Amino acid sequence: MIQLAQIVFILSVLVILHEFGHYITAKWFKVRVEKFYLFMDAGFSLFKKKIGETEWGIGWLPIGGYVKLAGMIDESMDTEQMKQEPQPWEFRSKPAWQRLIIMLGGIIVNILLAWFIYTVMYTTVGKKYVSTEVIQKNGLAFGEVGQKAGFKNGDKIVSVDGKFQDNFSRMVMDILFSSEVKVDRNGEVVTLNLTDEQIGDILAKEGRNFIAPRMQGATVDSVWADTQAEKAGLKKGDSIIALNGNKFKFTDEFSSTLGHYKNDSVSITLIRNNKEEILKAKTDSIGKLGFMFRTYLKDDYVIEQKMSLFEAIPAAIKESWSLLVYNVKSFKLILRPATGAYKQVKSPVGIARQLPDTWNWEFIWNFTALFSIGLAFMNLLPIPGLDGGHALFTIAEMITGKTLSDKAAGYVQTAGMIILLTLMALTFGKDIVQLIIDKFF
Missing domain, CATH: 2.30.42 (Pdz3 Domain)
Structure with a gap:
């Protein structure tokens, strides 16, 4: 439950601030914001309240959020408004450069959020x-x-x-x-x-x-039940110093040497309670005994x-940029099918399972900054339905002077949403199936 609470908190912070980036830039340019939603309200919402011209709400489907701008085909797929004459307060009535800033507003806020979090962290915990x-x-x-x-x-x-x-x-x-x-x-x-x-x-x-x-000091961390190690009398805390009379310095030397003895008897020299002892054991078919050394x-x-404010600001900017570069490299790796990196892509379900099971604010804020840059990069991708897709068409309009028709924009938005929902279904499905397998099989 703590893992679930952490991912919901992190996603809520990121989605609210990302959408606020669109909201505040839209308000600057006097575009009417009809809805501001945390999570998607497909069919119904958990909460909603209209304040002024904007309906504020929380959807039931935790896969993002949105702001609905008057005069724009977006996640809501509301095309009826586009059949009316353009109004001065509508998104479509604004100059292309203003629309571009509105589209990039969420991405900019995500990057600024990471920069702010790292600045605070570097000046407090370092x-x-x-x-x-x-x-x-x-x-x-x-x-x-x-x-x-x-x-x-x-x-x-x-x-x-x-x-x-x-x-x-x-x-x-x-x-x-x-x-x-x-x-x-x-x-x-x-x-x-x-x-x-x-x-x-x-x-x-x-x-x-x-x-x-490479670890020195081969201290036993755990002995598995019903294994040769347990039968031989090996215990947690034992320090192994030799195998078949041959001393070793690093734990990997012991493991690699042990691997040569399959279904064979070995003698293990160890220190227990400051006394040297020798145990006899038999390896399994792959040269294992059934215990683990203490890891690093x-x-x-x-x-x-720990940094001063003047040191932290440029360091935080450098860190944010570095993370953006790593996102680009990760994406390029995903596009190389032979690496199988695309199989490692995780949904919020998969991410939540990797979070610690205790609430740690330092970890949470560091992870929020990391995730914020990831969200910024994802939205920069020129995919219809994402901010980057909208921005790409707006930039093309600024260059060519030609505007995509409302009908074509609707088709493009629909195609983008199908692509995104399909990818979400695949990643969520993969992680949910893995969760079930891990829990019940």
């Missing part, structure tokens, strides 16, 4: 990020898919497309967007060029977890940089 330099001090560990792509345990990232990324989370994304990765492997610089198929394997099987810091905590590698 800018926080996981340091790439610190996290790869002992090298990096890679999952099976990452190793198949050419990485090796112990590699250190030197550059991605010629640049070194200080932020580890961003560096992981950079690798997935890259055409060239250089790594330091035992003092030698090795160049890797990931194929779309390799990127697709990483996204489908391991995601961002395909890369992690991002907080151990976090850099906190």
